[in-house]
Structures are given as structure tokens and as C-alpha cells.
Amino acid sequence: MSDVRWLSAEEQEIWRAYMTANVEFSAYVDRQLRRESGMPMAYYEILVRLSEADGRCLRMSELADASMSSRSRLSHAVAALEKNGWVVRRPADGDRRGWVCELTDTGFAALAEAAPGHVTAVREKLFDVLTPEQLLTLRDVGRAISAGLREECDAARAAGDDDADPPC
Amino acid sequence: MSDVRWLSAEEQEIWRAYMTANVEFSAYVDRQLRRESGMPMAYYEILVRLSEADGRCLRMSELADASMSSRSRLSHAVAALEKNGWVVRRPADGDRRGWVCELTDTGFAALAEAAPGHVTAVREKLFDVLTPEQLLTLRDVGRAISAGLREECDAARAAGDDDADPPC
DNA sequence: CCCGATCCATTGAGAGTTCAACCACCGTAT
DNA sequence: ATACGGTGGTTGAACTCTCAATGGATCGGG
Numbered sequence A, B: 001m002s003d004v005r006w007l008s009a010e011e012q013e014i015w016r017a018y019m020t021a022n023v024e025f026s027a028y029v030d031r032q033l034r035r036e037s038g039m040p041m042a043y044y045e046i047l048v049r050l051s052e053a054d055g056r057c058l059r060m061s062e063l064a065d066a067s068m069s070s071r072s073r074l075s076h077a078v079a080a081l082e083k084n085g086w087v088v089r090r091p092a093d094g095d096r097r098g099w100v101c102e103l104t105d106t107g108f109a110a111l112a113e114a115a116p117g118h119v120t121a122v123r124e125k126l127f128d129v130l131t132p133e134q135l136l137t138l139r140d141v142g143r144a145i146s147a148g149l150r151e152e153c154d155a156a157r158a159a160g161d162d163d164a165d166p167p168c
Numbered sequence C: 001c002c003c004g005a006t007c008c009a010t011t012g013a014g015a016g017t018t019c020a021a022c023c024a025c026c027g028t029a030t
Numbered sequence D: 001a002t003a004c005g006g007t008g009g010t011t012g013a014a015c016t017c018t019c020a021a022t023g024g025a026t027c028g029g030g
Helices: A009-037 A040-054 A060-066 A071-084 A105-125 A132-158 B009-037 B041-052 B062-065 B071-084 B104-126 B132-158
Strands: A058-059 A087-091 A099-105 B056-061 B087-091 B097-103
Touching: A009 A040, A009 A105, A009 B009, A009 B062, A009 B132, A040 A058, A040 A060, A040 A071, A040 A105, A058 A060, A060 A071, A060 A099, A071 A087, A071 A105, A071 B009, A087 B071, A099 A105, A099 A132, A132 B009, A132 B104, B009 B041, B009 B104, B041 B056, B041 B062, B041 B071, B041 B087, B041 B097, B041 B104, B056 B062, B062 B071, B071 B087, B097 B104
Parallel strands: none
Antiparallel strands: A058 A099, A087 A099, B056 B097, B087 B097
8 A cells, every 4th residue: 555656746746737727727717607607617518519419409328428427417407407498308219218408599599698708718718828839738638638537447348347446 | 799719620629628638537536535535626635735734734714725715615615624523623813813724633644544546546547648748748738827817816906906807 | 028237317315616695803094 | 992994704595516326218138
């Protein structure tokens, strides 16, 4: 247990800088959206994914993956969005277990109204403060991190799948 | 209103990659801590900051800044931590409005037990998947983002302070 | 045809966060 | 003194998220 690979002073600096920026930045973006559009970032993400889908509708599980939500979280979120009239749920045809979630015109309008402020926040606080090289590296870093996280899921699925960490 | 500087396709790729990694990574770290140590990331951060402070205690407002919490969030969090016996609150001397929060031995022990798993998660999912150059860039990127966010706060403070966005 | 395994999605409870008051105290100026 | 704006911190309600449990539907054998 004491064979933990602790962080060096320099690594701690990196870790803190990265984590602090993440926390502060996502708090900033989330608050901007809540204040100006009355929805948290997670809901905005759901609406965006729906708006990009064919026919503006998606199976619940697809929507969950696309919006990086757990199924449970998505159920609660969609219930709230439906109460706003921004989406509707209908049974999926062909599979009586499934449901499709569709973005309504009202929901699309809400998204259209929220987008300018959100994009502006992202541009000002992310793109405007970094150099083009930093941005490209940031993209690669993001991909590498995501790949590293997914790798373990796949491994768990491929392996016995009955031990080790719970799924992703 | 239509003079919004929308994101180009390439910028969208960068933004998505960055945000996705953030969401997934912090979800991963948070779940690891909850599962193995029964505390969310935010509480871990509070304990860490206390453990690094002189006498393992800090004024509530200092602790809020150090742990990137709002005052309200910190109040609730400290109340929960106190219920666990991990911290205690006492009135600050010299200012009868203030309180100091102190990490107990029990709290320190809980932190010591949580740390190995947490650090291992961070090392495996962050440091092990990136190159040294990427890590240095990531540190600079983090600093730039945080600086950009703070800039606006300072500007707000310096300016009339009675218009524009609410404080930070 | 039926059984167990799996998948889709929801539910409820409890934990954590946010926002908007709120109270008490400080400092200063009146 | 006292009034006043600003600071330190808390509170409650509404909201969101997590976790574990549930239920119905599909699928692959026996």
C-alpha cells in the first residue's frame, strides 16, 4: 500500500493548475447558463445533442451516451425538461422497452436563445486566453484522457466482467 | 446579437474534446473517492487544504477561497464534515463574526486513508496518458484559464462595481 | 415454450449544490 | 453616540445528482 506513486512537487503544480481551471471554468460556464437561460450545463448539453440528431430525436440510451449522463440522471433531467415543454417522450417503435426523446420547437427556441451567451462565454474564457498551439495540444490532451478512461471500460467488458471495478 | 463569434468546426472539436475529458475525468475521480472513501471530491479538497494549513485550521472564508467553494457551499460542507467528526468549528479570536475550522485527528486519518486511491487514480488517468510536454502545456493552459477568469473579477472590483456582472 | 440473463428505462431516497435572504459584527463618518 | 455600508458566515428551500432497487421487454438456449 505504500508503493503509491505520489506526485512530485512539479506534478502537484500541474495537477492543481489543471484541476483548479476545470473547476473554476465549468462553474463559470454553468452559472452563466443558469443565470441567463435558467438551465444547468447538463441540460444545455442534452438539448444540443437532440438538436443535432436526425429528426431532433434520440433514444434515451443514445442520448445518455451522447450527453455524458448516467441513465438515471438523464431520466430525471428529461422529466424536468418535459415539464418545461422543451422535449417530449414517446415509446420507441420496434422495441417496447425503449423511448425516444424529441426536442420540441419550444425547446429548440430555448436553445437558440441560450446559445449566444454560452458560446461567448466559452470563446472569451477559453479560446481568447490560449494560443493556437495550446489549443491543439488541449484537444489532443482531451482525447488522450478520454481514451484512457474508456480503455478501462472496454477492458472490464472484455474480461470476465464479474470482478474488478464496476462498469463505466 | 448576431455578431456572436460562433465556433468553427475545428474549434468545436477542441471544445468538445476538452469538455468531454473534463466531465468524464472529474466524474471518474469523484466516483472513485465516493466509493472508496465515502466523500465527494469537494470534501476531499477541503480536508487537503486544512491539512496543509498552519495548525491544521483556517478561517471559513480562507478555506472557501482555498477550496474553490462558495461560502454557502462551504458552510453546508463543513456542517457535514463536523457531523463525521472530521473537523470542528470554533469562534475566531479577534473578530466575533468569524469562525475557524480545524481538522481533527480523525479527519486527518480519513484523509490519509483516502489519499492513496485518489492519487493513484489521478496518476493513472492523467499523468500516465500524457507526455511530459503535454503536461507542461496543460499547466500553462490551466494558469491562463484561471487568470482569465480572475481578471474579470478584478475588473469588476476595480470598476464602478455597481453594474455589470455579479462578482465571482 | 419457458427460463434465466440481459437490456431499457424509471423511481425514490438521500446527499450535495445553488440562490436568495438573513443576522451579527466591523469600520468609518457623521 | 449612532447611523450606515461592507464583511463573515449561516440558513432554508428548491433543485440536481448519485446510488441502489425495481419492473417490463428482449434474447438465447434447453
